[in-house]
Amino acid sequence: MAEASALPEEIAALVGRESPPVTVAVDTEQIRRFAEAIGDPNPLYYDEDYARSKGFRSIIAPPTFLTSIGRWPWQRRDETLLRVPYGRVAIHGEQEFEWFVPVQAGDTITMTSRVVDIYEKTGRSGRMLFVVTESRYTNQLGELVAIGRSTGIRR
Amino acid sequence: MVEQQLPGIQPGYEIPALTKGPVTRVQLAKYAGASGDFNPIHLDDEVAQQSGVGPTVIAHGMLSMAFVAQMLTDWVGPTNLRRLSVRFTAMVRPGDVLTCRGRVDQVRTEDGKARADCEVWIDNQRGERVLTGRALVDLPRN
Numbered sequence: 001m002a003e004a005s006a007l008p009e010e011i012a013a014l015v016g017r018e019s020p021p022v023t024v025a026v027d028t029e030q031i032r033r034f035a036e037a038i039g040d041p042n043p044l045y046y047d048e049d050y051a052r053s054k055g056f057r058s059i060i061a062p063p064t065f066l067t068s069i070g071r072w073p074w075q076r077r078d079e080t081l082l083r084v085p086y087g088r089v090a091i092h093g094e095q096e097f098e099w100f101v102p103v104q105a106g107d108t109i110t111m112t113s114r115v116v117d118i119y120e121k122t123g124r125s126g127r128m129l130f131v132v133t134e135s136r137y138t139n140q141l142g143e144l145v146a147i148g149r150s151t152g153i154r155r
Numbered sequence: 156m157v158e159q160q161l162p163g164i165q166p167g168y169e170i171p172a173l174t175k176g177p178v179t180r181v182q183l184a185k186y187a188g189a190s191g192d193f194n195p196i197h198l199d200d201e202v203a204q205q206s207g208v209g210p211t212v213i214a215h216g217m218l219s220m221a222f223v224a225q226m227l228t229d230w231v232g233p234t235n236l237r238r239l240s241v242r243f244t245a246m247v248r249p250g251d252v253l254t255c256r257g258r259v260d261q262v263r264t265e266d267g268k269a270r271a272d273c274e275v276w277i278d279n280q281r282g283e284r285v286l287t288g289r290a291l292v293d294l295p296r297n
Contacts, residue, residue, distance in 0.1 A: 039225075
């Protein structure tokens with residue numbers, strides 16, 4: 001009888017693995033570039049005086065800016081966390097964010113990520129692997145900024 | 156205590172729609188640079204084809220999520236978006252025009268704030284749904 005559901009041990013063992021924290025200093029230009037790339041003209045993302053007049057320390061970042069934390073090679077998380085030996089393409093299936101405090105220019109954001117689930121499914125294009133990662137973001141004041149949950153699909 | 160809410164926000168309320176695009180390859184390049192996501196399926200047609208997502212590059216899913224987040228923050232302001240959960244249901248390609256929409260399902264009081272649970276989605280110019288999701292927002296007091 002064909003055994004279809006057992007994941008290779010090296011993949012299954014990734015569940016629960018946590019990356020070392022990544023710390024990123026966020027400046028005004030990073031925020032403005034991100035806001036411009038998504039085409040969002042909200043002045044809170046560009047105009048420091050305006051943002052301060054609304055009670056922020058500086059400009060704030062668009063909510064999904066957090067996705068840019070930890071992606072660059074020099075910020076890279078533990079490679080063993082990210083490397084899932086499965087399939088030839090990885091696409092983004094689902095994403096959730098819960099926000100508590102806005103990211104503001106001048107902040108230092110620390111992110112810790114953990115693989116919370118891995119499972120396999122068979123779809124139209126064959127077998128696919130789903131990898132669910134949870135990331136927690138805190139700022140230099142120790143405040144919890146946001147929690148992200150991301151589902152990557154490999155096939 | 157009586158909670159004040161955005162006037163007229165009740166279940167069934169339609170969030171003001173936001174149309175974005177057409178998505179261009181330049182925007183995908185900018186988004187790659189701004190987000191640090193240089194997965195070549197967003198930038199290189201050849202890789203997109205070899206990976207099975209072709210015939211062209213596809214947009215970053217997070218770009219679509221940013222669009223639907225903008226619809227919500229245009230409505231309630233960036234600091235009133237509490238939670239957003241999305242599923243990417245179809246691929247977005249250069250040239251696509253995306254219309255973000257949403258509807259309030261439920262309004263409730265939580266932590267002393269009026270909050271709205273919303274269903275959100277994005278359709279492309281052919282009426283295909285490329286993103287579905289749910290959002291929780293605080294309704295600003297006016």
